[in-house]
Amino acid sequence: MNVLQPVRKRRRGIDDAGGEAGFTLVEILVALAVLGIMAGLMSSFLTQLGAVSRVEATITRESELAAAADYLKRLLASARPVRLLDAKPDESPYLDGRENQLRAAVITRQGILALGLRDLELGLKEGVLYQAMALRRLKNGQPDRSSQTVTEIADGLSALKLSYLSDGGWSETFREDGALPDAIRIELSAQENGREIRAGAVALLR
Template identity: 30%
Template sequence: MRTAPVTCEANAESGFTLIEVLVSLALVSLLTLIMVGAIGQMRSISAISKSSDADVELQAFGNYLAQLIAGAKPLALIGDNPDRRIVFAGNAEQLRFSSVVRVGSNQLALRDVEIGTASTNGKLALIEINHARRVAGAYPNADVASAPITLIDDLKSVHFEYVEDSPASSTAQKWLKDWDMPGKMPRAVRFTIEAERFSRLVRVERIVNLRFGL
C-alpha cells in the first residue's frame, strides 16, 4: 500500500502567508503604541494629581495660620517686662501673641502662641509652641510651654511682615520686618511661605487683618 504524497496545497495551509505575518506585526505595533501612550498619560495624570495635592496642602496650612493669627488678643505676653506691656511680638521668621487654642480633643484655653522656624533633618520647618498663661507669682515657673508641634516641613522660605495702619491700600503701606510696640498690636500681618514639591515651587501668601488695633 502506497502513501499519497503531500500536495503543495496542504503545505500552504500548514503555515502563515506573508500577508498574515505583516498584518500581525502591524497589530502588535499598534497595540504597543496604544500602551505606551496610555502609560505616558497615566504618568501625566499622576504628576498633575501630586501637584494639585501640594497646592491643597499649602493653601490649607495658609488658612489655618491666618485663622490662628486673626484670633490674636491684646493681652500682655507672659515673661515680658510688665512695664513695656508687649501684646504682640514678631520678626521676619517668628511671631508671638495670645490666642485661644485647642488643648485637647474638646477643650479650649488661652495660651501665648509662638510660631517660628526650625531646622529638622537639614530642612526648614514651621513649628508652634503654646505657652500656658499663669498669674504672676502664683507659680515658680510661670512659663510652661508645650512640646513643639511641627505644622509643616520641607519649606524653602518663611517670611512675616507687619503694618501699623489700615492695609486697605497695602501697596502704599510700609510693611515692617519687626514688631514690638508696647501696648499695641499691628493692624495686619502678612506672611509668605514657599515650598518645593515635586520639582515645582508652591507659594502661599495671606494678609491677616487683626480685630484689635490698640
C-alpha cells in the same frame, strides 16, 4: 500519464507547504505590528496617566497650602494685647515677630466649650510649619513650658514669610512695647513637580 501524476502530486505538496509557511510568516508580521501598536498606545496611556497624577498632586498641594494659610490667618487674628512672659522687666512687648517666626499670646479653644489664653510660638523648621502652645504660667520667674504642645501644621514647605503692618507700613519684623501690628501677612511656598506653589492670607488684628 500515470507516471506524471505522482510528480504533480509531489509538486503540489511542495507548493502547499510553501503556502502554509508563507501564511505563517504573514501572521507573525501582523502580530508583531499589532504588538507594536499596543505598546505605543500603552506608552501614550502611561505618559498621560503620569501627567494626570502630577496635576492631581499639584492641586492637592495647593489645597493644603491654602488651608494652612487660612488656619494661620484665624489663629493670628486671635492675638491679644498681653505682655510676653519672657520680656525684660523694663519692656512690655505684646508680639515678637520675625520673617519666619512669631511669638504672641492668642485665644484658643480648651476643651469643647472653654476658651483660654495661651503663649504661641509659630515658625518653620526643616520644612515643617509648626505651632507650639503653652499655658501662660511662671515658675521661678521664668515661663513654665511643661504644658507646651507642638503641632505640625504642614510639612514639605520651602519658605514661610511673615510681614507686619504698622504705622510705618509693612515690615519683616515687629516688636513694640504695648502694641500689636494692625495686620500680619502670611506667605507660604513649597515645591511640587519642579514648580513653586504659593498660598497667602492676611490676618487683621485690629
